[in-house]
Amino acid sequence: MAPPVAPQPLSVVVLGGGTVGAQVVRMLTEGADDLAARVGARLVVTGVGVRDAGRERPGIPAGLLTDDLPALLDTDPDIVVELMGGIEPARELVLRALKGGASVVTANKALIATEGAALHAAAAEAGVDLSYEAAVAGAIPLLRPLRESLAGDRIRRVLGIVNGTTNYILTQMDATGASFDAALADAQALGYAEADPTADVDGHDAAAKAAILASLAFHTRVTLDDVAVQGIRTVSAEDVAAAREMGFDIKLLAVAELIEEPAGAGVSVRVHPTLVPRTHPLAGVRDAFNAVFVEAEAAGQVMFYGRGAGGRPTASAVLGDVVASARNRVTGSSEPGESSYAELPVLPIGSATTAYFVHLRVLDQPGVLAAVAGVFAEHGASIRSMTQKGEGEAAELLILTHPGREADLAATVEQLRRLGPVDAILGVMRVIGDGR
Amino acid sequence: MAPPVAPQPLSVVVLGGGTVGAQVVRMLTEGADDLAARVGARLVVTGVGVRDAGRERPGIPAGLLTDDLPALLDTDPDIVVELMGGIEPARELVLRALKGGASVVTANKALIATEGAALHAAAAEAGVDLSYEAAVAGAIPLLRPLRESLAGDRIRRVLGIVNGTTNYILTQMDATGASFDAALADAQALGYAEADPTADVDGHDAAAKAAILASLAFHTRVTLDDVAVQGIRTVSAEDVAAAREMGFDIKLLAVAELIEEPAGAGVSVRVHPTLVPRTHPLAGVRDAFNAVFVEAEAAGQVMFYGRGAGGRPTASAVLGDVVASARNRVTGSSEPGESSYAELPVLPIGSATTAYFVHLRVLDQPGVLAAVAGVFAEHGASIRSMTQKGEGEAAELLILTHPGREADLAATVEQLRRLGPVDAILGVMRVIGDGR
Numbered sequence: 001m002a003p004p005v006a007p008q009p010l011s012v013v014v015l016g017g018g019t020v021g022a023q024v025v026r027m028l029t030e031g032a033d034d035l036a037a038r039v040g041a042r043l044v045v046t047g048v049g050v051r052d053a054g055r056e057r058p059g060i061p062a063g064l065l066t067d068d069l070p071a072l073l074d075t076d077p078d079i080v081v082e083l084m085g086g087i088e089p090a091r092e093l094v095l096r097a098l099k100g101g102a103s104v105v106t107a108n109k110a111l112i113a114t115e116g117a118a119l120h121a122a123a124a125e126a127g128v129d130l131s132y133e134a135a136v137a138g139a140i141p142l143l144r145p146l147r148e149s150l151a152g153d154r155i156r157r158v159l160g161i162v163n164g165t166t167n168y169i170l171t172q173m174d175a176t177g178a179s180f181d182a183a184l185a186d187a188q189a190l191g192y193a194e195a196d197p198t199a200d201v202d203g204h205d206a207a208a209k210a211a212i213l214a215s216l217a218f219h220t221r222v223t224l225d226d227v228a229v230q231g232i233r234t235v236s237a238e239d240v241a242a243a244r245e246m247g248f249d250i251k252l253l254a255v256a257e258l259i260e261e262p263a264g265a266g267v268s269v270r271v272h273p274t275l276v277p278r279t280h281p282l283a284g285v286r287d288a289f290n291a292v293f294v295e296a297e298a299a300g301q302v303m304f305y306g307r308g309a310g311g312r313p314t315a316s317a318v319l320g321d322v323v324a325s326a327r328n329r330v331t332g333s334s335e336p337g338e339s340s341y342a343e344l345p346v347l348p349i350g351s352a353t354t355a356y357f358v359h360l361r362v363l364d365q366p367g368v369l370a371a372v373a374g375v376f377a378e379h380g381a382s383i384r385s386m387t388q389k390g391e392g393e394a395a396e397l398l399i400l401t402h403p404g405r406e407a408d409l410a411a412t413v414e415q416l417r418r419l420g421p422v423d424a425i426l427g428v429m430r431v432i433g434d435g436r
Numbered sequence: 437m438a439p440p441v442a443p444q445p446l447s448v449v450v451l452g453g454g455t456v457g458a459q460v461v462r463m464l465t466e467g468a469d470d471l472a473a474r475v476g477a478r479l480v481v482t483g484v485g486v487r488d489a490g491r492e493r494p495g496i497p498a499g500l501l502t503d504d505l506p507a508l509l510d511t512d513p514d515i516v517v518e519l520m521g522g523i524e525p526a527r528e529l530v531l532r533a534l535k536g537g538a539s540v541v542t543a544n545k546a547l548i549a550t551e552g553a554a555l556h557a558a559a560a561e562a563g564v565d566l567s568y569e570a571a572v573a574g575a576i577p578l579l580r581p582l583r584e585s586l587a588g589d590r591i592r593r594v595l596g597i598v599n600g601t602t603n604y605i606l607t608q609m610d611a612t613g614a615s616f617d618a619a620l621a622d623a624q625a626l627g628y629a630e631a632d633p634t635a636d637v638d639g640h641d642a643a644a645k646a647a648i649l650a651s652l653a654f655h656t657r658v659t660l661d662d663v664a665v666q667g668i669r670t671v672s673a674e675d676v677a678a679a680r681e682m683g684f685d686i687k688l689l690a691v692a693e694l695i696e697e698p699a700g701a702g703v704s705v706r707v708h709p710t711l712v713p714r715t716h717p718l719a720g721v722r723d724a725f726n727a728v729f730v731e732a733e734a735a736g737q738v739m740f741y742g743r744g745a746g747g748r749p750t751a752s753a754v755l756g757d758v759v760a761s762a763r764n765r766v767t768g769s770s771e772p773g774e775s776s777y778a779e780l781p782v783l784p785i786g787s788a789t790t791a792y793f794v795h796l797r798v799l800d801q802p803g804v805l806a807a808v809a810g811v812f813a814e815h816g817a818s819i820r821s822m823t824q825k826g827e828g829e830a831a832e833l834l835i836l837t838h839p840g841r842e843a844d845l846a847a848t849v850e851q852l853r854r855l856g857p858v859d860a861i862l863g864v865m866r867v868i869g870d871g872r
Contacts, residue, residue, distance in 0.1 A: 027588060027734065038587055133585060139735035141585030149569060149577030151474055152463060152755020281741055284720040298463065298752035299575035302742035305717055306735065316734035319588020333769035 009042040010326050013072050013102075015093060016083030017050035020107060020134075022059035023315035024081060028322070039326040043079075047072045073097050079325050081318060082106040091115050098122040098130065103325035103334075107134035107314055113208035113224040116215060129334050131321040136209045137162050137290040139313030140306035141320065146216045146294070154297040155217040157257040159432065162209040164288035164308045165200035166232050166252040168192045170273075171286045173240045174249060180235055192288055202231035203271040206254045213292070214256035214269040220344045222256075228270040228349040235273050239427040242359055242398055246385075248275040249283045250429065258344075259351055266347035275357050275431040350407030355384070357400055358413060359427035364395035368421040372397060375419060379412040380404065400431065445478040446762050449508050449538075451529060452519030453486035456543060456570075458495035459751035460517060464758070475762040479515075483508045509533050515761050517754060518542040527551050534558040534566065539761040539770075543570035543750055549644035549660040552651060565770050567757040572645045573598050573726040575749030576742035577756065582652045582730070590733040591653040593693040595868065598645040600724035600744045601636035602668050602688040604628045606709075607722045609676045610685060616671055628724055638667035639707040642690045649728070650692035650705040656780045658692075664706040664785040671709050675863040678795055678834055682821075684711040685719045686865065694780075695787055702783035711793050711867040786843030791820070793836055794849060795863035800831035804857040808833060811855060815848040816840065836867065 012028060014021050028035065028045050036042045048060050049069040057065065066072055069089070073080065073096050080097040082104060084090045090111050097104050099122060106112065112119070112132050123130035133143050137160065146155070161167050165187060172183040184201065187193035199205045207227040214222040232252050243250050253274040259266050276283045281303050285291040290308030295301055307313040328334050362368050369386065376383050382402040389396045401409060416422050448464060450457050464471065464481050472478045484496050485505040493501065502508055505525070509516065509532050516533040518540060520526045526547050533540050535558060542548065548555070548568050559566035569579050573596065582591070597603050601623060608619040620637065623629035635641045643663040650658040668688050679686050689710040695702050712719045717739050721727040726744030731737055743749040764770050798804050805822065812819050818838040825832045837845060852858050 023734070031588065031590070034590075035588065139732075140738055141581030144585050145577035145581055148760055149580050149756040150752065151759040152467065152471065153752040154467070154470075281720060284717060296575075296752060298459070298748040298755070300743045300746070300749050302576055302740075304738075304740060306738035310736070312734040313736050316586065316589040316732060316736075319734070320585040323587040324584055328769070331767075331769035333764070333767035 007041040007330055009044045010039070010078040010329060011046040011075070012043050012079045012081060012322065013047050013049065013075070013077040014045060014081045014083065015049040015069060016085070017048050017057045017060055017065065018083065019311035020314045020318065021048060021083045022057055023311045024083070024318050025064070026059050027315055027319050035323065039323055040330040041326065043322070043326055046075060046077060069093055070096070073100060073102070076100065077102050078329055079322055080104050081322065082108055083318070084108070085110070087111055087114060094119060095122055098126050098128060101126055101128060103129040103329065105318055105321040105325060106132045107318055108132070109135040109205070109208040109212060113211040116212065116223070117221045127334055129325040129328055131325060132212070133321050134314045134317035136212050137292055137304070138306070138308040138310065139316045140290060140292065140304045140308070141317070142292055142304045143216055144324070145304070150294070150296055150299060153299050155258070155294060156297060157295040158213050158217050158255070158292060159282060160209065160213060160254040160292040161251055161282060161285050161290055162254050162292065162308060163200055163206045163252060164290060165193045165197065166206070167285065167290070168288045169201070170232065170235070170250055170252065173235070173237060174244065177237055177241065179237045180233060201233055203229040203252065206252060206271045210254035210256055210269050210271050213254065214267055217256055217294070218258060218267050218344055220267055220346070222267065222269050222346055226269055226346040230272040232273050236427060239359065239429065242427070243275050243357070246398065246400065247278050248431070249278060250274070251276045251282060251285070253432070257352070259347055259353070261351065266345045266351065268347050268349065268352040270349050270352070273429050275429055277433070280432070350405070350410065352406040353403050354406050354409070355401050355403045355431040355433070356409045356413070357398070357427070357429045357431050358416070358425070360397040360399070360416065361423040361426055362395050362397050363421045363423055364392050365421060369397070371419060371421055372399070372416065375415050376401065376412055379408045379415070381408050381412045396426065403433070443477040443766055445480045446475070446514040446765060447482040447511070448479050448515045448517060448758065449483050449485065449511070449513040450481060450517045450519065451485045451505060452521070453484050453493045453496055453501065454519065455747035456750045456754065457484060457519045458493055459747045460519070460754050461500070462495050463751055463755050471759065475759055476766045477762065479758070479762055482511060482513060505529055506532065509536060509538070512536065513538050514765055515758055516540050517758065518544055519754070520544070521546070523547055523550060530555060531558055534562050534564055537562055537564060539565040539765065541754055541757040541761060542568050543754055544568070545571040545641070545644040545648060546660070549647040552648065552659070553657045563770055565761040565764055567761060568648070569757050570750045570753035572648050573728055573740070574742070574744040574746065575752045576726060576728065576740045576744065577753070578728055578740045579652055581740070586730070586732055586735060589735050591694070591730060592733060593731040594649050594653050594691070594728060595718060596645065596649060596690040596728040597687055597718060597721050597726055598690050598728065598744060599636055599642045599688060600726055601629045601633065602642070603721065603726070604724045605637070606668065606671070606686055606688065609671070609673060610680065613673055613677065615673045616669060637669055639665040639688065642688060642707045646690035646692055646705050646707050649690060650703055653692055653730070654694060654703050654780055656703055656782070658703065658705050658782055662705055662782040666708040668709050672863060675795060675865065678863070679711050679793070682834065682836065683714050684867070685714060686710070687712045687718060689868070693788065695783055695789070697787065702781045702787065704783050704785065704788040706785050706788070709865050711865055713869070716868070786841070786846065788842040789839050790842050790845070791837050791839045791867040791869070792817070792845045792849070793834070793863070793865045793867050794852070794861070796833040796835070796852065797859040797862055798831050798833050799857045799859055800828050801857060805833070807855060807857055808835070808852065811851050812837065812848050815844045815851070817844050817848045832862065839869070
């Protein structure tokens with residue numbers, strides 16, 4: 001066979017000149033020969049769009065910088081890497097790039113979680129790629145395996161530790177017995193949490209990633225607004241200690257699962273603190289690490305583990321997408337689009353099946369256990385274990401249920417709140433089983 | 437844009453009618469509509485080649501069975517799935533399929549580990565795909581992420597628990613204190629080990645997978661013969677207990693690493709029992725599960741976890757490859773070939789850098805510690821900790837070294853063998869650091 005004619009170099013435009021952008025430019029430049037061999041064409045960075053082109057950016061040649069982003073897109077680049085974050089102007093620029101025939105790689109989880117469907121449609125229309133491996137779980141190769149390697153299988157459930165900040169805080173609370181506030185302050189001092197930690201600790205960052213994971217796992221459009229979210233602010237040192245005693249770690253999980261109901265299948269997507277058995281592979285995921293645990297019909301349990309954030313890990317994921325898009329341009333193909341959307345309905349959280357952990361302070365008087373157990377029975381919620389701790393004013397009940405319908409368990413807790421002998425509900429958390 | 441014309445169905449031929457073959461046929465048939473949506477064309481199984489076409493195969497329609505495998509390949513199939521195992525006639529049939537223009541999916545680790553280069557060349561020549569996700573770590577999506585998601589990164593090291601039988605045996609030895617023989621007998625009774633366990637416990641199965649992992653990670657041709665192999669037969673209950681006391685689990689690891697030497701870079705590929713710190717993510721991989729831990733320059737540490745064997749998990753991985761190959765046929769492209777082989781030399785095991793654990797029975801007399809320490813010093817091997825256990829005839833020394841050149845550590849052990857006060861070398865094992 002005659003050797004193929006060496007194709008023209010491919011031009012890459014980067015939007016955003018922060019840490020990740022600079023790292024991407026550096027990896028494209030320093031690894032140019034290697035990448036050319038893997039892609040079959042050279043990749044050349046032709047411009048880096050930033051807000052203030054006059055400011056020096058370490059690692060980015062000054063000649064590449066420009067603040068005229070639309071003009072940069074008008075140079076007809078092959079690949080546009082969007083690393084600006086936020087919805088606008090990222091959305092507008094990505095749309096413009098796709099319509100202009102460029103393949104787009106982005107690390108922007110908020111953008112994909114809210115505008116993913118529209119952007120996918122634009123990419124399919126133009127016959128180009130839209131990829132965003134770096135938007136979920138940073139460096140962990142995850143979206144491509146979900147979409148490709150498990151393409152012949154049927155995914156039942158995805159459980160993810162997808163926010164490093166909250167996992168660091170929960171790991172610290174478990175290791176040191178610290179309160180949430182103390183662990184947060186520690187995380188902020190070490191740079192693991194922002195000065196304004198809302199997006200992380202209230203679960204919004206994880207929710208965007210849950211929406212993306214659910215969309216890919218179930219071939220269904222799930223947006224940020226579809227995700228039921230509970231953060232970790234209410235997790236107390238007492239919750240952590242009680243969980244530990246029962247053999248559990250508390251993790252903030254992004255959960256996306258297929259629910260088969262008599263009326264048809266649907267998808268439940270949620271983020272909440274969760275009791276994870278110590279023997280579950282997710283329990284071993286400590287500090288700022290991320291992991292995503294997938295249950296598929298034929299493959300069984302599969303887990304992906306790694307660093308969820310940081311300039312270099314994120315840049316690695318971006319580069320993987322750039323290489324795949326570049327190869328597709330060389331071969332004249334594109335990633336599979338969204339023609340296969342199954343469009344399952346997103347169900348309310350009440351439809352999910354889960355087990356509960358309920359931590360009560362109770363009056364230490366005869367008949368309390370019976371009264372509490374009666375409330376569970378009334379809602380068809382089955383108790384797996386019930387342990388009394390302390391006496392007198394410090395009497396507490398730790399209750400673990402068997403899996404049941406979320407709506408029934410929530411109703412049980414509501415009624416417990418109004419039950420005379422229950423002094424206070426100290427904690428309510430969902431529980432997953434031993435997945436090994 | 438006009439909707440694309442629906443392409444012709446793609447024909448799939450399966451060679452091998454065992455558990456995995458039957459499962460693949462079932463998944464292709466039962467999931468036909470879903471798969472058609474994902475691929476963009478229907479996949480139709482046109483034949484299943486077996487040795488004895490007269491025998492009934494549960495799950496495979498009798499009309500599909502044939503024992504004339506070459507004739508089956510002459511039907512000009514789009515995709516050939518090879519699940520026969522062994523080198524011949526698998527090699528000949530796969531080569532014939534590739535030359536005939538079919539894309540080939542195989543789960544045959546021995547074939548790829550010995551004939552991978554020739555088969556890749558034939559695939560590249562014909563412009564078709566050769567894929568084998570199921571050949572390493574069963575259902576775990578691993579090879580595709582290594583090849584694609586980390587394509588823009590530089591892999592430094594791959595550590596894999598890639599044999600479920602040995603991991604089950606070692607987990608049992610750790611949990612129950614059993615000897616190797618007792619744990620093996622238990623594994624055989626439960627069906628986790630074959631009646632002839634040689635391929636598993638002597639490390640040959642893991643070695644084939646190590647060769648494949650190294651080839652992909654380092655873009656270099658590594659064959660089974662290049663892999664230094666040590667199995668787990670020599671791992672004693674005492675080794676396991678001693679490791680446990682020091683905070684380690686013993687795992688059979690497949691190791692593939694890049695070694696930078698003054699003379700240039702090379703690759704070291706080996707399989708051996710290894711002390712893994714309890715805090716390392718690989719330590720949590722128990723029973724028959726598999727995991728592969730990858731260290732890349734930018735991505736940092738990434739781990740893939742799941743079931744390494746079994747009919748359904750293996751079939752899931754095969755299906756993922758079938759879908760990818762089918763999509764490529766629809767779009768007229770093919771997977772990236774081996775044009776990018778870096779062809780690094782495979783170095784002898786002596787070039788590797790590793791830490792050692794040495795377990796000695798010694799004469800309980802003055803000066804023994806000094807004599808033993810002197811032998812390490814003589815070879816430039818640095819001791820991290822040295823603990824004496826027991827007294828008199830039962831006196832033992834547990835020695836952990838700092839990482840050093842494998843050749844120096846091996847020479848140290850050789851000299852210890854001849855040292856007067858050393859009564860016996862009870863165990864020598866390599867040690868990895870805390871990778872988190």
